[in-house]
Amino acid sequence: MERALITGVAGFIGSHLAAELLRQGWSVTGLDSRSAASDPVAGENLAVLTGDPRFQFVRADVTVSDLMILSEGVHAVFHLAALAGVRRSWGDRFGDYLSCNVLGTQRLLEACAAADVPRLVFASSSSVYGQGGGKPSREDDQPLPLSPYGVSKLAAERLCLAYARQRRVATSVIALRYFSVYGPRQRPDMAFSRIMRAAVSGRAMSLYGTGAQRRDFTYVSDVVAATIAAATADARAEVVNVASGRSVPLSEARRAISRFVGSDVPAQRRVAQPGDVEATTADLTKATELLGYQPKVDLEEGLRRQWEWIAGKDCPAALAMTEAVR
Structure with missing residues (x-):
């Protein structure tokens, strides 16, 4: 062992x-x-x-x-x-x-x-x-x-x-x-967690910048x-x-989450913060060669899993909505 x-x-x-x-x-x-x-x-x-x-x-x-x-x-x-x-x-x-x-x-x-x-x-x-x-x-x-x-x-x-x-x-x-790691039990201050908890609570989330910033969500x-x-x-x-090897606008991820929720997630726009970058994307050549790494979970499926965890934990009725949009 x-x-x-x-x-x-x-x-x-x-x-x-x-x-x-x-x-x-x-x-x-x-x-x-x-x-x-x-x-x-x-x-x-x-x-x-x-x-x-x-x-x-x-x-x-x-x-x-x-x-x-x-x-x-x-x-x-x-x-x-x-x-x-x-x-x-x-x-x-x-x-x-x-x-x-x-x-x-x-x-x-x-x-x-x-x-x-x-x-x-x-x-x-x-x-x-x-x-x-x-x-x-x-x-x-x-x-x-x-x-x-x-x-x-x-x-x-x-x-x-x-x-x-x-x-x-x-x-x-x-x-x-x-x-940009995400999934069930993601830190509450991170973007997907904030969006999903806003969906459960009905309160607006803080959206820093335009939403056009791109991230390689993993x-x-x-x-x-x-x-x-x-x-x-x-x-x-x-x-x-x-990483996932695919850079996606935050706005696209918000739309995917909105489909699970069944309505738009309210957002309160705020100015971009110091240190926030416009885009991240990774070259995975070395990870493939050295680690045999191949990402398996795409963004749509990963977001669904995270939403179902938050919905099941915070609001059983919200989990039923995810079944309706499958």
Whole structure:
């Protein structure tokens, strides 16, 4: 039985990753600074894991806790703990982003190196690219992040590669640049979650910009598949895109959600925020070659699954509407 350590396990992607690793027979230690008692969203995510005897939850903070003990005997570390959010990263909170995203990563790298952990998989972000230049972003493009959040993720990514390239260090690294991940249990502040919850409540959602901005939306199970493949891929220090390979306007996604709901989702337009990019799209050549990655869930199906989860959780009558539009 292989043993994994997941940081940020109480988060959206972390909890999905842990559930799939357990399904595949791994033993999983999950670390997070949040707990079910302190955070209802974390509690909801952890609820899908806590009944499995091969799962151990440890409440710990990557910026201060003893990570060496947790790393011992681990075959792969999946580092997903981070302070997320482009818009919130401006101003006097940037110190928190540096502490969690950069210092926390450096401390984990030190622990992995000391414990001879074979592989660390780091959750990076498409935010490191910036605008992307209107063509699919490749891993060898010059990164030009447009937000403090993007800067912090790029710094952490470069730290990971620097540690992996040291002589006599056992830990190899693959940094995965995730593009706009969505699905059941998506963070409440993210676009699809806000649109769908507005549909359930009948209240208008905040729409930043025109809605014409394009994103390479990636379903969470595809992200999980790529992340697990990265644990055993033949690599020493690599960066890899993980996306759907298709860039879609946010307005198109809103229309798809409206079809499930049966009516338009009300929106209150707001000005575009600093750090928001016009378009993201990924070149998946490297992901295909190195990870054998092929995204399987298209946007229509992924949105349906996320809507049915939110509708079933928040409003049983709304779930019936999704059946009517099938």
